[in-house]
Amino acid sequence: ANIIKKTTTIIKENLYYAMADWRERMYTKKQYREKVLLKLASMDKAEYYQQCTRTINHLLNWDIWKEANTIAITIAGENEIDTKQIISMAWLAQKKVAIPKCHSIDKSMVFRVIDCFEQLETGYKGIYEPVVEGTAELKKENIDLMIVPGVVFNQKGYRIGFGGGFYDRYLASFSGVTVSLLLEEQLYSHFPINDYDIPVQYLILPNGVQAADD
Numbered sequence: 001a002n003i004i005k006k007t008t009t010i011i012k013e014n015l016y017y018a019m020a021d022w023r024e025r026m027y028t029k030k031q032y033r034e035k036v037l038l039k040l041a042s043m044d045k046a047e048y049y050q051q052c053t054r055t056i057n058h059l060l061n062w063d064i065w066k067e068a069n070t071i072a073i074t075i076a077g078e079n080e081i082d083t084k085q086i087i088s089m090a091w092l093a094q095k096k097v098a099i100p101k102c103h104s105i106d107k108s109m110v111f112r113v114i115d116c117f118e119q120l121e122t123g124y125k126g127i128y129e130p131v132v133e134g135t136a137e138l139k140k141e142n143i144d145l146m147i148v149p150g151v152v153f154n155q156k157g158y159r160i161g162f163g164g165g166f167y168d169r170y171l172a173s174f175s176g177v178t179v180s181l182l183l184e185e186q187l188y189s190h191f192p193i194n195d196y197d198i199p200v201q202y203l204i205l206p207n208g209v210q211a212a213d214d
Contacts, residue, residue, distance in 0.1 A: 029160045032152045032191045036160075039185050040079040051183050052081045054206040059147075060089055062209050064177055064202075068144035070096040072111050072176075075120065075128035080149065081181045084117070091115075098138040099130045102166055109166045111138045125164075143176045148200050152191055153182050157199030157212025160191060171198040179204060 027035070040048070059065055071090050076083040090097050098111035102124040112130035114120065123129030148167055150159035159180060161167055171178065179202040187205070203210050 027191065029152075029192055030163070032188065033160050033163070036152050036186055036188075037079055040183070043185065048183075051206045055081055055181050055183065055204055056085055058204050058206075058209055059086065059179075059181060062204070064145060064179075066093075068095065068177070070098065070138065070142055070144045072098045072100070072138070072143045072146040074100060074147075074149050076149070077127065081183075083147070086147070087117075096138070098143065099128075100166070100170075101129045101132070102127070102164070107165050107169060109170055111140070111143065112136060113138050125162075140170070140174050140176070143174070145177045145179065146171075146174065148178050148180045150180050150182070151186065153180060153187055153203060154189060154191065155187070155203075155210075155213045157201060157203065158191075158193050158197055159200065165196075168196055168198050172196075177201060179209075 071087075073083050073087060073090075087097050096113055098113050099120070100109045100111050102109045104124055112132070112135040114130050114135055119131050119135055120128040121131050148159065148171070150161050152160035157178075157180075178200040180200045181204050184205060184207075187203075199212055201212055203212060
């Protein structure tokens with residue numbers, strides 16, 4: 001009787017987790033985005049900043065970063081790894097830094113070179129963007145390394161961003177190196193992927209750099 005009871009309990013537990021996994025697989029991109037953002041916001045702040053610092057350090061010690069002369073990167077928002085630290089380190093290393101300027105009408109963007117944070121202004125959806133006056137456009141063929149933002153990722157380099165689709169459009173004809181910075185809490189094995197989604201080539205987590213799986 002005890003064996004039957006234990007077996008029944010195990011079956012129920014396995015069924016519960018299988019159903020939970022199935023429900024998660026049915027999530028939309030929007031639901032995954034909301035779930036992960038909530039998870040990041042609820043992390044212990046000390047632990048969160050420690051994990052972010054480890055991730056940034058792996059980037060700064062990465063050979064591809066060291067060899068890159070031009071970096072394309074966004075100004076991070078809330079619950080994103082702080083990119084201002086990265087930009088400051090890029091300037092110290094005499095690298096050229098370019099920030100995206102978004103055009104909401106056609107969902108396109110261009111990167112413009114900034115030399116200081118004073119060349120930024122609030123732009124699309126409250127995101128800091130380069131002031132057009134006094135900054136020069138950087139053509140995509142001149143970008144060595146692009147740090148691509150996102151909320152949810154898988155091991156193949158596919159990502160769920162913030163819903164605008166700007167980066168997938170830009171990356172469709174980009175030939176430089178692409179990398180995303182993330183925490184373990186942002187890594188999932190299953191989420192919806194569309195034909196137009198473009199994966200990044202590398203992922204950097206608190207435990208190191210890894211090439212995205214093919």
